[in-house]
Amino acid sequence: MCGIIGIVGTSSVQERLVESLKRLEYRGYDSAGVAGFAVDGVERRRAAGKLKNLEDVLAVEPLTATVGIGHTRWATHGPPTKGNAHPHRAGRVTLVHNGIIENFAELKATLKAEGRVFETDTDTEVVAQLLDRELSGKPPAEALKSTLDQVRGAFALAVMIDGEPDMLMGARRGPPLVVGYGKGEMFLGSDALAVGPFTNRIAYLEDGDFVVIDHNSAKVFDAEGHPAQRAVQTVPQSATLMEKGNYRHFMEKEIHDQPEGCQRTIAAYVDTLTGHAAFPGGIDFATLERIQIVGCGTAYYAGMLGKYLIERLADLPVDVEVASEFRYREPSLHAGSLVIAMSQSGETADTLAALRYCQAKGMKSAAVVNAVGSTMAREVDVVWPIHCGVEIGVASTKAFTAQVSVLAALAVAAARARGRIDSAEEQRLVRVMLEAPRLMAEAALAEDAIRKLVPELARARDVLYLGRGAMFPLALEGALKLKEISYIHAEGYAAGELKHGPIALIDEATPTIVIAPSDPLMEKTLANMSEVAARGGPIILVTDAEGAKHAAPGMKVIIGPACDPFIAPLVYAPPIQLLAYHVAVHKGADVDQPRNLAKSVTVE
Ligand code: G6P
Numbered sequence: 364m365c366g367i368i369g370i371v372g373t374s375s376v377q378e379r380l381v382e383s384l385k386r387l388e389y390r391g392y393d394s395a396g397v398a399g400f401a402v403d404g405v406e407r408r409r410a411a412g413k414l415k416n417l418e419d420v421l422a423v424e425p426l427t428a429t430v431g432i433g434h435t436r437w438a439t440h441g442p443p444t445k446g447n448a449h450p451h452r453a454g455r456v457t458l459v460h461n462g463i464i465e466n467f468a469e470l471k472a473t474l475k476a477e478g479r480v481f482e483t484d485t486d487t488e489v490v491a492q493l494l495d496r497e498l499s500g501k502p503p504a505e506a507l508k509s510t511l512d513q514v515r516g517a518f519a520l521a522v523m524i525d526g527e528p529d530m531l532m533g534a535r536r537g538p539p540l541v542v543g544y545g546k547g548e549m550f551l552g553s554d555a556l557a558v559g560p561f562t563n564r565i566a567y568l569e570d571g572d573f574v575v576i577d578h579n580s581a582k583v584f585d586a587e588g589h590p591a592q593r594a595v596q597t598v599p600q601s602a603t604l605m606e607k608g609n610y611r612h613f614m615e616k617e618i619h620d621q622p623e624g625c626q627r628t629i630a631a632y633v634d635t636l637t638g639h640a641a642f643p644g645g646i647d648f649a650t651l652e653r654i655q656i657v658g659c660g661t662a663y664y665a666g667m668l669g670k671y672l673i674e675r676l677a678d679l680p681v682d683v684e685v686a687s688e689f690r691y692r693e694p695s696l697h698a699g700s701l702v703i704a705m706s707q708s709g710e711t712a713d714t715l716a717a718l719r720y721c722q723a724k725g726m727k728s729a730a731v732v733n734a735v736g737s738t739m740a741r742e743v744d745v746v747w748p749i750h751c752g753v754e755i756g757v758a759s760t761k762a763f764t765a766q767v768s769v770l771a772a773l774a775v776a777a778a779r780a781r782g783r784i785d786s787a788e789e790q791r792l793v794r795v796m797l798e799a800p801r802l803m804a805e806a807a808l809a810e811d812a813i814r815k816l817v818p819e820l821a822r823a824r825d826v827l828y829l830g831r832g833a834m835f836p837l838a839l840e841g842a843l844k845l846k847e848i849s850y851i852h853a854e855g856y857a858a859g860e861l862k863h864g865p866i867a868l869i870d871e872a873t874p875t876i877v878i879a880p881s882d883p884l885m886e887k888t889l890a891n892m893s894e895v896a897a898r899g900g901p902i903i904l905v906t907d908a909e910g911a912k913h914a915a916p917g918m919k920v921i922i923g924p925a926c927d928p929f930i931a932p933l934v935y936a937p938p939i940q941l942l943a944y945h946v947a948v949h950k951g952a953d954v955d956q957p958r959n960l961a962k963s964v965t966v967e
Pocket of ligand 1: 659707710960962
């Protein structure tokens with residue numbers, strides 16, 4: 364979604380606002396804007412499109428302010444024009460907003476009836492107008508409180524009030540907002556990353572909080588308006604670092620970071636000395652009746668993989684569902700189940716709502732998250748961090764394999780607790796898991812072979828991905844990666860389903876990517892591959908050396924290492940991701956910021 368920054372500084376804020384917006388651009392990049400207090404009033408600069416356009420504007424018309432706010436937008440209400448770009452102004456109010464104001468239409472009608480004139484198509488402007496109205500006769504914090512009492516929806520705000528040049532206000536209901544503590548300077552930001560260049564001392568606002576900051580302090584109030592204390596934490600440097608190194612794109616770096624990332628993840632969930640899965644959090648897997656996993660996008664596919672691993676190994680029923688559907692279909696749940704929210708950001712609105720839905724039904728809750736300060740992490744009974752470091756590329760890669768690693772360790776721990784495997788088998792599986800990072804690195808060596816296949820794939824309009832067993836969720840994830848960043852239509856299918864529909868799509872212009880490393884199902888998948896070949900469809904087979912022997916002459920093959928099927932989804936993820944990455948690069952697409960997408964989707 365959108366990204367927010369606010370700085371009560373002692374020196375010019377322009378450069379720092381822009382630096383912060385660069386870090387927030389992963390949340391949205393339709394338009395950007397900044398505003399600050401100049402000697403003679405508020406100065407504001409906005410531009411449609413990428414942040415670069417705003418920088419061009421600022422080069423001609425710089426800000427002079429030492430106190431200001433900034434915003435990068437992922438449009439919800441109104442097209443991404445300059446006029447709809449934040450900050451928005453009304454009377455004495457200038458503000459930036461992340462989220463959605465659900466009752467904006469009725470509020471707008473009332474405010475219009477009162478004679479207020481609107482300049483934009485956004486829901487945000489309603490908040491600015493409303494707050495300006497509330498300011499007459501009330502001090503700023505009180506006016507903000509009564510504004511917040513009138514708006515419905517999920518939002519985070521950073522606000523400047525004319526005549527209060529040493530103060531900013533913030534509020535959150537739903538999307539996150541952090542307060543950063545500097546030396547004689549204070550900050551508001553959508554996340555730790557946003558304020559990372561300025562401070563690592565951060566307080567996370569609770570849902571419903573609003574805050575007033577000046578140069579030296581933050582006064583926090585809860586939803587009822589009572590003063591509240593929110594602990595100031597020192598966040599680890601890894602939460603504020605954002606470097607591409609020698610890579611062209613964050614996504615490329617993050618793909619190659621995976622072996623190291625997964626090593627960290629796996630080491631957190633297995634005891635490397637004893638060879639046991641040491642799953643923290645005190646969940647009794649022996650008596651647990653069911654697991655309900657909820658997530659969106661890539662996190663959902665990681666959850667699906669978890670289902671395959673956990674059910675097979677531990678004989679523990681696992682339901683997986685996209686969070687956006689789950690919460691509205693009134694699913695049948697029971698209190699003996701554990702809900703696991705899968706989410707890199709820990710902020711995805713649908714996943715959060717699904718999690719809360721389960722909690723309200725009395726279910727115990729866990730979150731598999733990357734952002735340990737996130738809302739989900741704070742609201743669950745147990746947090747299982749994925750430890751893969753900050754992920755910037757909008758298309759998720761290293762978070763995926765780290766999420767799968769956590770669930771693989773959970774499968775082993777649950778299987779042991781339920782007596783489905785003995786200690787020797789547990790130790791064997793842990794050894795297999797510890798092998799995964801090295802094999803993932805080996806699989807990524809197929810990159811040169813992958814590059815050669817790219818021109819043909821980049822010409823395709825449609826691409827099919829096929830897999831069986833645990834390779835099916837990986838096929839779904841492969842297709843998602845390709846469509847997200849290269850804009851080629853792609854579908855993942857269970858290989859056995861091919862003949863029930865998608866086979867009708869096969870022709871010489873529709874490549875099929877078959878993911879089939881050696882396992883007990885490989886031959887069945889290869890039979891499906893033959894069905895495609897028989898109809899003239901071009902095939903790229905992703906397999907190991909043994910599987911490659913089954914490739915027909917002339918068939919394109921990407922060869923990865925042989926591995927235990929238990930870790931094959933981890934080992935074969937990097938080549939699948941690299942394939943999508945190189946197709947997108949070949950097409951000249953903006954890999955790290957694909958059109959219309961945002962990394963952290965904090966609206967429904
Ligand atoms: C967005 C991103 C995806 C991500 C999904 C879920 O759609 O573009 O890459 O998988 O949100 O995000 P989460 O932070 O909950 O894992």
